[in-house]
Amino acid sequence: MHKVLGSFNVAAVLRRLVLTLFAVLVASVAAVSVAQANPKYAGIVIDAKTGKVLYSENADSLRYPASLTKMMTLYMVFEALEAGKISLNSKVPFSANAAKEPPSKLGVGTGRSITVEQGIMALVTRSANDVATALAESLGGSEQRFAQMMTSKARSLGMTKTTYRNAHGLPNTAQMTTARDQARLSIALRQHFPQYYGYFSTRSFRFGKQTIGNHNRLLGQVRGVDGIKTGYTRAAGYNLATSAQADGRSIVAVVLGATSGARRNAQMTNLVQRYLPAASSSRGGGNLIVKNDTSVAPAQATASLGGGNVPSLPQTGPLPTVRYSGVAQAYAASPAGNAASAALETMRPVAPSATPAVPVPQPAPAYMPDSGAAIAPAAPTQSVAAASTMPPDVDAVTTASTTPSSGWVVQIGTSPNKDLAMDLLRNAQEKGGKVLRSATPFTVAYGDGAQQIYRARFGGFDEQKDAVNACNALKKKGIGCWAAAQ
Structure with missing residues (x-):
């Protein structure tokens, strides 16, 4: 009797063991199948x-x-x-x-x-x-x-x-x-x-x-x-x-x-x-980095190559910060290939010469320091949807003020988000110091709905030369900008 029960118990244990091993094997195969279900991912x-x-x-x-x-x-x-x-x-x-x-x-x-x-x-x-x-x-x-x-x-x-x-x-x-x-x-x-x-x-x-x-x-x-x-x-x-x-x-x-x-x-x-909720909420940026241009010029090319630097990101350091924000204006790292020694890039944006054929947002017309003449502002292709202005203290936002209606402005960038446009102004103001001490920061929203963008500008320049001089001074501080008639 005991021998029968003993044999029965051993058989039951072996059966359970086999079933357990089989279940583990099936689970393992299933896990591998899931992992390999999309090898492209x-x-x-x-x-x-x-x-x-x-x-x-x-x-x-x-x-x-x-x-x-x-x-x-x-x-x-x-x-x-x-x-x-x-x-x-x-x-x-x-x-x-x-x-x-x-x-x-x-x-x-x-x-x-x-x-x-x-x-x-x-x-x-x-x-x-x-x-x-x-x-x-x-x-x-x-x-x-x-x-x-x-x-x-x-x-x-x-x-x-x-x-x-x-x-x-x-x-x-x-x-x-x-x-x-x-x-x-x-x-x-x-x-x-x-x-x-x-x-x-x-x-x-x-x-x-x-x-x-x-x-x-x-x-x-x-x-x-x-x-x-x-x-x-x-x-x-x-x-x-x-x-x-x-x-x-x-x-x-x-x-x-x-x-x-x-x-x-x-x-x-x-x-x-x-x-996104786990990302940093600080205003800080990374290292100031200089971006080099290579000397490579393709036949019939109208665009200049940039390059020469290989930032060590994101594995070993902070990402390059916004060039137009005043926190940082360009890249820097060790030059690669035949790139020349690091030097700040000179930016010369060109305004549209006529109204585009499609109703899309466009940057403001620019003043070209090299030419000695201003490019006349082109009519915007979309109506101005809204405008908000800020006193010299960018943090103290007021919607009661109005956008400067005359004179010259210095534009430092655009953003699809009003808060980010204000950040551009705030950072430029911190970086610019006395250059922007008497200027009035404000944002102007162009377009409507999904196509709305915000232009970050400083107003209060009565003369063309005042805006141009301010913009040139900002560029020396690493802040990209345009001077334009209001």
């Missing part, structure tokens, strides 16, 4: 004020950028605008090569042209491949040469694992990047070009009879999101680079290789909602 979230990595998964693994490529295309366009090589109204012709690019596209025929500003809007909203190629050919002389320029610029920004072969992101097995590199580029776009960054929050724009909507569905849906760019190809999966700012906190986040647009958006929404 990579993601990262970075605190844009401190450079701290808040979340990372496969952040340094090579992936295809798809249309995130157009972020670098736009960086090159903004750099050319800032350097005065082109204006928002410069014509961008379409070659047969550009016109034949597959969708998404604007559909501009061979031999026709659009303005640079229309091109910016088409890349931001529709992610138009034909426009990307046309801009590349205009700025680089050829698409291949422009891709070399893009790669050089990527290296100068510390994007050490990114290689570009075209300007649009259509499939090319050699065109690779990482989530970390795309986060760097996102920060660079936002902080280097605040006067143009507002384009990324555009929800729609009109081109001819078309109303073109933005592919980025998070705009207006997720609190704090103000851009930047979506992307998709079959090989890449669904990509999204996002900037979010709220309550004095600021992050950039990148998702690469999602299996659907809905899952990509859900993942990004989760990342923003989880990590």
